[in-house]
Amino acid sequence: MKWRRMPLGPIGTNAYIISNDIKECLIIDPGAEAQKIFAYVNEHRMQPLAILLTHAHYDHIGAVDEVREKYTIPVYIHKKEKNWLLDPALNLSFRVPYLEPLRLKEAEEIITGDGELSIGGFHFTVFETPGHSPGSVSFYFKEHDVIFSGDALFEGSIGRTDLPGGNTDQLLRSIHDKLLTLPEETLVLSGHGLETTIQQEMDTNPFLNGY
Template identity: 35%
Template sequence: MPLTVRSFVVSPFAENTYVLSSGGEAALVDPGTATREERRQVEDYLEAEGLAVRHLLLTHGHIDHVFGAAHFARTLGGAAEHGGWQMHPADGPLLQNAPVQGERFGVRVDAPPPAAHDLADGDTLTVGDTTLRVLHVPGHSPGSVAFYDEAGGQLVGGDVLFQGSIGRTDLWQGSMDTLLASIRDRVLTLPDETVVYSGHGPATTVGAERRANPFLRDL
């Protein structure tokens, strides 16, 4: 079965939390769910679709993507591979300091547990009948990753590339040069028809951003 991508727009940051599913299995990606009601929406969807959560995945460790990380580690971690969240180790300090990040933005964040498993560029993950490849795409944060479904032509990209824009680089260890290199070398090398599911805003395609994104004109 092809990979289904279901998004939930959550929190004051209007973050996209994703459930990726295929063949009765699911991956929960970037739980930005900041309230009990938002978390219940995700849980109700998993239950209604009869999905077993195989992977808990983080594209990066900024607070708007981890509000619900502590909750879902408790409720879903025991049955997930590696027993908890998987992320690139370069963003470990961000995850560890999520409550401090929250204080700087004036919001409360439950302290997530440390990542249970480190992701690396080129790793593969299986969700039902779908294989996801991990792409390390630093720049927005040092450990940003994207999850690429080559067979389905889909990329879950976190805050690397948006419709008409790119991720901010003014936060801890962000780098505009590094981000643009990641987009040039890891994203724009994908087929134009690849659908990009971003951490905020609507989905787009590689081709649309190649043609019209003002930040990519010189790439």
């Protein structure tokens, strides 16, 4: 499996395109600038299979409908945020003066809890990791020692919890119970910033010390 981190939009939210040996790909959090995603997929002659959303804040979903319609693929989102795609107040796009309010189509696939998912040649685990938002999830590819953590855990930081539905204690529990139990060499690919590892965050993340 290969992955490409693609910072998109005014605040550089990370989208990820992950691919396998037969050129299938999954697109995680296409937040803006759909044409950049199209260019990369076309250049590498990939076949998109699905869009996976770690959560539904505006900066993670802005290009969802363009990508979904281009490739005729389903969107996966947690049940607690399925309505956020349709509502600018919930996805917070109404707060952003330079952005048109986002009213997207409903997701085709609803994540209801922790569990295993298979899409094409990809097999991975979904972890519920709420705290930054109620329906935040992380996608763990055990065979490849990689987890896509959305805005739960960053290099040297954690997701903000001052937005509606945020909860600091819940986020710290999610990180401690779901993420820090993974092998220390696991690569953490976050919604913002650079990659890190579970070991690095256990050793150096000031928000996790003493929890």
